[in-house]
Amino acid sequence: MRAALVRSRDLWPAREDYRLLPKTWRKDLIAGVTVGIVALPLALGFGVSSGLTAEQGLITAIVAGLLAAVFGGSNVQVSGPTGAMVVVLVPIVANYGAGAIAAVTLLAGLLVMATGLLRLGKVVSIIPWPVIEGFTLGIACIIFMQQIPLITSSDPAVPGELSSNALVAAVQSLTTADATYLLWALGAVAIVAACMVIAPRIHPSIPGSLIGIAVVAVLAALLPGPLATIGAIPASLPAPSVPSIDPELLGVLLPAAATVAALAAIESLLSARVAGSMAETGAFDPDRELVGQGVASVGASLFGGMPATGAIARTSVSLRAGARTRAASIVHALVLLAVVYVASGPVGMIPLAALAGVLFMTAVRMVRLATVRSILTSTRSDAWIFTITALVTVSFDLIIAVLIGVALAAVVALRGAARTTGVALEPIRAEEPSPLDTSIVAVRFQGPLFFVSSERVFETVMEVGSVSVVILRLARLERVDATGAQVLAQIVRGLERRGITVLIKGVQDSHSVLFRQVGVLAALRHHKHLFVDFASALEHARSHVERERAAEELERASEQRPAAGLPPSTTPRSSGGSQPAHAPE
Structure with missing residues (x-):
């Protein structure tokens, strides 16, 4: 009780209230x-x-x-x-x-x-x-x-x-x-x-x-x-007196x-x-x-x-x-x-x-007509929020009106925030182009990633065509909630199931703990598929495409020599190559 009174000391009158009175x-x-x-x-x-x-x-x-x-x-x-x-x-x-x-x-x-x-x-x-x-x-x-x-x-x-x-x-x-x-x-x-x-x-x-x-x-x-x-x-x-409250009416x-x-x-x-x-x-x-x-x-x-x-x-x-x-x-x-x-x-x-x-x-x-005019001519959503709040206030209840108005504003704000989440599939445009780049796609994320925008982000990324490697660029990703992190994990698993190798570049320190807990990093095929800079990720992606194409050529060559009795190549897909700039344990 004493501790509570000490914490609440600033909630009560003090001499400081009248400091300017003289x-x-x-x-x-x-x-x-x-x-x-x-x-x-x-x-x-x-x-x-x-x-x-x-x-x-x-x-x-x-x-x-x-x-x-x-x-x-x-x-x-x-x-x-x-x-x-x-x-x-x-x-x-x-x-x-x-x-x-x-x-x-x-x-x-x-x-x-x-x-x-x-x-x-x-x-x-x-x-x-x-x-x-x-x-x-x-x-x-x-x-x-x-x-x-x-x-x-x-x-x-x-x-x-x-x-x-x-x-x-x-x-x-x-x-x-x-x-x-x-x-x-x-x-x-x-x-x-x-x-x-x-x-x-x-x-x-x-x-x-x-x-x-x-x-x-x-x-x-x-x-x-x-x-x-x-x-x-x-x-x-x-004379002051305590109001009587009937227990039956209390509820x-x-x-x-x-x-x-x-x-x-x-x-x-x-x-x-x-x-x-x-x-x-x-x-x-x-x-x-x-x-x-x-x-x-x-x-x-x-x-x-x-x-x-x-x-x-x-x-x-x-x-x-x-x-x-x-x-x-x-x-x-x-x-x-x-x-x-x-x-x-x-x-x-x-x-x-x-x-x-x-x-x-x-x-x-x-x-204030000027205020009403400003709101009605500001944005369509704010005009609707203003109008609905006023109508509900008059027709039903003040508190319900405030709750409805805040709820509508929250929906509009979330919808607007969802639109700021950018996700784009970008072909590789390097200073030194390589014919291997046609099999690589970079996915750039920008803005927040949370539950409102997660479904749109998932559908956009999963529309990627027939490529060998996808690089998820996360350096410009802002706030991420658990749903957003889970969607990233689903994207990695879904692409890997299609035979597409996923590399992740630019995981921020503020996101790394959440990504580990939700399973984004565990969804990667190999722990070396995590990079700090894009150059290292691109180098690894090209080496991967090169090995994959070499394996395909070897397999075609083996199919063209059946008389020699050589078994077809079973060279497994490898994720080796250049060391990433940064990889978690």
Whole structure:
């Protein structure tokens, strides 16, 4: 246990985390206040969109935001409820009820922590760019569609049992929409959207979303209308308590928790990686980031919150505002905590349609047309991977979409790598040609040789015609797996069975052990058929052809003198000749 704690020492908070704070505290303070103001409507909106309450979204932003800032592996990551997590939580709430979310959050947090402790943080690097962007596009579409029930009725549950699929639920809501309420809600959405578009053009630091919400809230209070509001929000945080987990439901909730954990890990690491490329704030530790996000979700569950992840939009706002240490993220959480204790009354009067307007704009801004255009015009395979990942995200499940996208990318990558494996049958072109060379063929290998390309390589080499000697040139062979080595052994055996002598030239030191273990070298007729340079191999091949032709001429001569009673020549094929430059024992 002690050794494990020593090995995991770098996964926990340290004084080094705040080394730059004396120089950057002013910028961090301003950035924290700025991102706290921006995060307020998002936290409220994501709480409502998840099928939970605005209070739970706000609690998550406070507790998880604070814990992730302290324990996480990024110096600038801002964490809290996100749109991607909303997409996963909606079907969980629909299937198991809102009361199950705290238990799912606790289980998911423990799973994410375990992933970090097992040092699996770098796994996210295998996710290709088209998969990430397709995943992001799909999430943006889902977030957009999830807001439609909020603007079609004062109570989204009234129109009937809505599907857990965002697209189906949006269609159901539109078909049963209250026309009067829809007009009022669209007006609120338009005001918020206009403020979010115009405010940054006046000055980048103006929080357009917060201004838009305030305008709509004031208008809703002054003008009699049907717009539903958030409702009362407690003026303090609830007392922490461990969520109760029904043992009978544990088996049912674990798959849901695993999905949440996978999404939390993927989104947090992607967000931290992007943040690290936006400013010089120090490298992030992916394993510590997972531990920190796990601690954050566990802490949120104790206060009745929802799962949290790193949020790239809020992190970007914080960086643009000047954040350089994790103190900015801590200040962001404290600003939201102050809102709970000071302004819970006004927050409860915010119309739900105003929050929907913020999330509509958030979804739109998640889609970068330049990026979509770049992927679609890059390669056909990447375009298909991007499109399929986005469609599966919208239609089925986020984690399944990522897995399918990665699998497709792996297939494309393997197919491309297989095409780089070069194998060519080459006639001998020596500086001093010999008539013996017509009976010799060199087979040049180039690039990797592994299971994907092995069958094509085997078929190509075995098409060699009627020759006496084949020289396998392996000096340019790169990575070889067991299947590739086995195919080489099969090639040697197959050619030898046809009476063709095989010589191997240029076995690299990195391949020699594998070739011995798999049987490539043992398949050679003689241990002297292994060479370092081509000149020695060619000299040996010519001597072999010369002896073979001499034996054939002797045999023909003996057949032409039957009267002499001489027996036909039985001179055996010999592999002797010049010594190879290098031969294994």
